[in-house]
Amino acid sequence: MILITSFILIPFLAIFIIPFITFKWKGFLLFAAILVEAAISSYFAVNTLMGETYNFAFQGSLITGVINLQIDALSGWFIMIFNLIFLTGSFYGLFYMKAYKNQSHNISMHYIVMILTHASLLSICVIQNSIAFLIAWEIMAVSAFFAVIFEHEKTGTNKAGLNYLIQAHVSIVFLMLGFIYVAYKTGSYDFSAISIYSEQHAGAAVYALFIFFFIGFAIKAGFVPFHTWLPYAHPAAPAHISGIMSGVLIKAGIFGILRMLLLIKTNYTTLGYIILTFSVISGLYGVMLAIVQHNLKKLLAYHSIENIGIIGIGIGLGCVGLGSGNLILASLGFAGALLHVLNHALFKSLLFYTAGIVYQATHTLNIEQMGGLIKKMPQTALLFLLAAIAICGIPPFNGFVSEFIIYSGLFHWLQNPSLMSIIAAIMVVFGLVLIGGLALLCFTKAFGVVFLGSPRHPLHHEVKEAPFFQLLPLYILAFFIVSIGLFPKVFLSILSRPLSLFTGVTNLSFLSPNSTSIDSVQHISWMSWGLILFIFFVYLIRYFFTKNRKEIISTTWGCGYIAPTPKLQYTASSFVRSYSKLFGVLLFFNKKEKLVHGVFPKEAHYETRPYDKMEKWLIDKFLHQLTTGFNKFHFLSHGKLQFYILNGVLFILAVLFIPVIIDNILSFIAFLKQL
Amino acid sequence: MLSLLLILIAAAFFSGIIVRTKSIASGRKGPGVFQPIKDVIRLFKKGAVYSETTSIIFRIAPTIYFASVVMAILVIPFDESKGIISFKGDFIFFAYVLALGKFFNIIAAMDTGSSFEGMGASREALFSMFAEPAFFILMGSLALLTGHTSFQEIFYSLHVGSYISYAITTLATFVLIMITMIENSRMPIDDPKTHLELTMVHEVMILDNSGFDLGLILTTGYLKFAMYGALIVNLFIGMVPYQYSIPMFFIIQFIIAVVVGLIESFMARFRMGHNAQYIFALTSVSLLIFFGVLLVLEKFV
Numbered sequence A: 001m002i003l004i005t006s007f008i009l010i011p012f013l014a015i016f017i018i019p020f021i022t023f024k025w026k027g028f029l030l031f032a033a034i035l036v037e038a039a040i041s042s043y044f045a046v047n048t049l050m051g052e053t054y055n056f057a058f059q060g061s062l063i064t065g066v067i068n069l070q071i072d073a074l075s076g077w078f079i080m081i082f083n084l085i086f087l088t089g090s091f092y093g094l095f096y097m098k099a100y101k102n103q104s105h106n107i108s109m110h111y112i113v114m115i116l117t118h119a120s121l122l123s124i125c126v127i128q129n130s131i132a133f134l135i136a137w138e139i140m141a142v143s144a145f146f147a148v149i150f151e152h153e154k155t156g157t158n159k160a161g162l163n164y165l166i167q168a169h170v171s172i173v174f175l176m177l178g179f180i181y182v183a184y185k186t187g188s189y190d191f192s193a194i195s196i197y198s199e200q201h202a203g204a205a206v207y208a209l210f211i212f213f214f215i216g217f218a219i220k221a222g223f224v225p226f227h228t229w230l231p232y233a234h235p236a237a238p239a240h241i242s243g244i245m246s247g248v249l250i251k252a253g254i255f256g257i258l259r260m261l262l263l264i265k266t267n268y269t270t271l272g273y274i275i276l277t278f279s280v281i282s283g284l285y286g287v288m289l290a291i292v293q294h295n296l297k298k299l300l301a302y303h304s305i306e307n308i309g310i311i312g313i314g315i316g317l318g319c320v321g322l323g324s325g326n327l328i329l330a331s332l333g334f335a336g337a338l339l340h341v342l343n344h345a346l347f348k349s350l351l352f353y354t355a356g357i358v359y360q361a362t363h364t365l366n367i368e369q370m371g372g373l374i375k376k377m378p379q380t381a382l383l384f385l386l387a388a389i390a391i392c393g394i395p396p397f398n399g400f401v402s403e404f405i406i407y408s409g410l411f412h413w414l415q416n417p418s419l420m421s422i423i424a425a426i427m428v429v430f431g432l433v434l435i436g437g438l439a440l441l442c443f444t445k446a447f448g449v450v451f452l453g454s455p456r457h458p459l460h461h462e463v464k465e466a467p468f469f470q471l472l473p474l475y476i477l478a479f480f481i482v483s484i485g486l487f488p489k490v491f492l493s494i495l496s497r498p499l500s501l502f503t504g505v506t507n508l509s510f511l512s513p514n515s516t517s518i519d520s521v522q523h524i525s526w527m528s529w530g531l532i533l534f535i536f537f538v539y540l541i542r543y544f545f546t547k548n549r550k551e552i553i554s555t556t557w558g559c560g561y562i563a564p565t566p567k568l569q570y571t572a573s574s575f576v577r578s579y580s581k582l583f584g585v586l587l588f589f590n591k592k593e594k595l596v597h598g599v600f601p602k603e604a605h606y607e608t609r610p611y612d613k614m615e616k617w618l619i620d621k622f623l624h625q626l627t628t629g630f631n632k633f634h635f636l637s638h639g640k641l642q643f644y645i646l647n648g649v650l651f652i653l654a655v656l657f658i659p660v661i662i663d664n665i666l667s668f669i670a671f672l673k674q675l
Numbered sequence B: 001m002l003s004l005l006l007i008l009i010a011a012a013f014f015s016g017i018i019v020r021t022k023s024i025a026s027g028r029k030g031p032g033v034f035q036p037i038k039d040v041i042r043l044f045k046k047g048a049v050y051s052e053t054t055s056i057i058f059r060i061a062p063t064i065y066f067a068s069v070v071m072a073i074l075v076i077p078f079d080e081s082k083g084i085i086s087f088k089g090d091f092i093f094f095a096y097v098l099a100l101g102k103f104f105n106i107i108a109a110m111d112t113g114s115s116f117e118g119m120g121a122s123r124e125a126l127f128s129m130f131a132e133p134a135f136f137i138l139m140g141s142l143a144l145l146t147g148h149t150s151f152q153e154i155f156y157s158l159h160v161g162s163y164i165s166y167a168i169t170t171l172a173t174f175v176l177i178m179i180t181m182i183e184n185s186r187m188p189i190d191d192p193k194t195h196l197e198l199t200m201v202h203e204v205m206i207l208d209n210s211g212f213d214l215g216l217i218l219t220t221g222y223l224k225f226a227m228y229g230a231l232i233v234n235l236f237i238g239m240v241p242y243q244y245s246i247p248m249f250f251i252i253q254f255i256i257a258v259v260v261g262l263i264e265s266f267m268a269r270f271r272m273g274h275n276a277q278y279i280f281a282l283t284s285v286s287l288l289i290f291f292g293v294l295l296v297l298e299k300f301v
Helices: A002-020 A023-049 A073-100 A104-126 A130-151 A157-186 A192-200 A204-221 A230-236 A239-263 A268-292 A296-323 A327-362 A378-391 A398-413 A419-451 A468-486 A488-494 A496-503 A520-546 A577-582 A613-631 A641-674 B002-025 B035-044 B056-074 B090-111 B115-146 B151-156 B164-183 B211-237 B242-266 B272-296
Strands: A054-058 A067-071 A551-554 A588-594 A605-611 B048-051
Touching: A002 A023, A002 A104, A023 A054, A023 A067, A023 A073, A023 A104, A023 A496, A067 A073, A067 A104, A073 A104, A073 A239, A073 A327, A073 A468, A073 A496, A104 A130, A104 A239, A130 A157, A130 A230, A130 A239, A157 A192, A157 A204, A157 A230, A192 A204, A192 A239, A204 A239, A204 A268, A230 A239, A230 A296, A239 A268, A239 A296, A239 A327, A239 A496, A268 A296, A268 A419, A268 A577, A296 A327, A296 A398, A296 A419, A296 A496, A327 A378, A327 A398, A327 A468, A327 A488, A327 A496, A378 A398, A378 A419, A378 A468, A378 B090, A398 A419, A398 A468, A398 A488, A398 A520, A398 B090, A419 B090, A419 B115, A419 B272, A468 A488, A468 A520, A488 A496, A488 A520, A520 B056, A520 B090, A520 B211, A577 B115, A577 B272, A605 A613, B002 B035, B002 B056, B002 B211, B002 B242, B035 B211, B048 B056, B048 B211, B056 B090, B056 B211, B090 B115, B090 B151, B115 B151, B115 B164, B115 B272, B151 B211, B164 B211, B164 B242, B164 B272, B211 B242
Parallel strands: A551 B048
Antiparallel strands: A054 A067, A588 A605
16 A cells, blocks of 8 residues: 555656756656656566456545555556556657757656656556546546647647647547446446446447447557547657657557456457457558658557557457357457557567657658668667567567467467358458558568668768667667567466456466467477577578678669669659559548649659548548538627627526526426416 | 478479470570579679678578578478478468568668669569468468368368368469469569569569579579479378378479479560559459358358
């Protein structure tokens, strides 16, 4: 209990001290606060992953009722992930922020909201009371908003931030409606009321309840078509915030969906199919748009949508497994999803951190202006490459492990006797394979254009590698990425507790010999080791063979052309041109062009900007109709103060008298009835 | 273990047979069957020229490409004997480890900073992406038919039930041969003997490689051919005893090589702009297999 109290007090203390100290100490205090908070929460989390469950009760207010805290294995797993990313993120952030050293107030604000985001995210994992949960959720949403608009003097940042803030509140509205409905029906704001309600009722009402929660959490997680805030907020934020947002903040949505699945007791098969549909669409749509992006961070943001889709496929599979009583399928699905949550947090934050280093070195995020950075910043390049391979789900790194588990689940599902599930399974396999292939196209483009070749744009300053300490958190993330790939069993055995919450099987471990598909993970580990060792072996042979051979350095073969310039290189747009022609139906480009005319052509230009078709149809069109609708009332805002006061008075009178009038009418009707 | 050995032997002949078939078909004298191997040995002895634009990526890529294909070969079974490693879902590993090699091949081409090699890289990435669903749906259908999820178990129990499975394997052979052609950048998709860089896919990506690295890439190409050949062989032999299956392995590999040679001699390359659609159409053949399997299992009532 004393730990919980100190957990709540530390952010307050830090908030009151941070504004009054120097830049160096601010950073120190930020890291210290997050470290202590992480230490406290990790203490609980580690114990829950060993099999313990903690329950605390706070004497809440009259409105909320008793506020229960419960730290179970699911919370524990997410708390560990949140802590890892926040620790690396804030440490990296200290160096990233050096460039803004003179904006003292701005930095104070930024550090405070980072502490708040961390604390509120951790609280979301444990709170079992709807009202307290919503408050924590709101604190998270608002503090993340302030973290995003750190560079508020830049154009577009505020707009992106506001976009996020509004959508975050749409999400809260959905959650609120869900919670209020349950409280209205059962009279309790405690989470246990949700299970009680769903056990007593069946059918449409429970599905509707789940859909409300799902939409609420899906907006946060970034499922298509609720994803439109994500590609704006991530590029606008500073790199460490993008990493944290993409790595863990959107995972709060995943956590919410998983928590609701534990609470709502209904036919899971239907929920599974709903989640699968959303997930496959998210995965495909996310990566399809990622490929055409030229802003490095925006590209990564769209990839977050894709990976949320992959996580969702795992969750959907797990639900179908639960619904049909197929516990192996359920464990494979949820294991894949939970592991992919960790994996995505690792490689996506690593990618964003490297993108931040690239941004600070080149002062641009437009990948068409980069190139050849591997020679200037080899460590950053190799870290990016590692994360890129991992995110494509290619062995020997962590992305492959979780995708393999999900694939195993899918092929296990394929053995199901019902035709419906066979066809669904093959469709999801198709989707997942296509996602993998498109991710490969996207990351070969990103890595190739940003780091390889020769510089495409002259930079007027020296580009150099980040200092070692800034790279240190990146190496820690890389270490985890590699070790999950090489020792997947260790990490999967940690998962057995959170999994047992879903499947109810406590002794299902990934080590048991009679479990069918699960022991393959051991082979994956061997193959990964084999692959790495074999690469070393072949490279060694190559080294000894070529050691004494003559090696000439020359220009790139230009097919006979002898004056190549960097402009001749393949660009990012040309790399994906055939792709964007093929998928043109699904993509949308804003074009600005001035074509060449006449015998003596003047200046011409051609510019394309990828835009989101889904956003155009769902958000922009809706907003447009909303504004035209509201414009009908434009005559009311004519700027004359007297009329405004009059309107106010009329409004107050209406509020006062309408109930009285209705009352009179009712009594008159009653009087008539008596007659 | 046996499969690795057989694939290595087959790889030594495969490309030579293709070249021989092509020269006989076009009425030329042509080089001998062992010329490709001799080429590789010559390359291994040579020094190398590296572009000044390239980085470490360019130097390690061929190694990783080679290693990835060898790792993929390790999971391929033969008859009763499993691959060096066999596990449930090994065909997922097979497809993804090949993707590692592709990834490095593509970025190595981007590393040279050449417009031609970028073009090849872009095409390779796109084509291999479209070929992948066909492979997965094919394997999924076979997994559904046999109820197993590892290469060895699938192939071993493929022909236990009835002879209808041979109809399915015939379609599967078509899909696998097409995938072989795509993965190896051969004729209907890519013309390895074209003289113009603009119309190349794979060849243009390795324009800047030379010496040992080029040798490695060529060796990997031969291995890949034999590897897919072995998969096709596996579709047919099922549980035939070794004294028949081993000769069958070489006969089928030989037939595939000759067929590839004949295709290259008598067919024109697809239009580059429409290649992606052709490859994607392969997925529909895979779906045909899938529905065939559903029919066999009497899922449609």
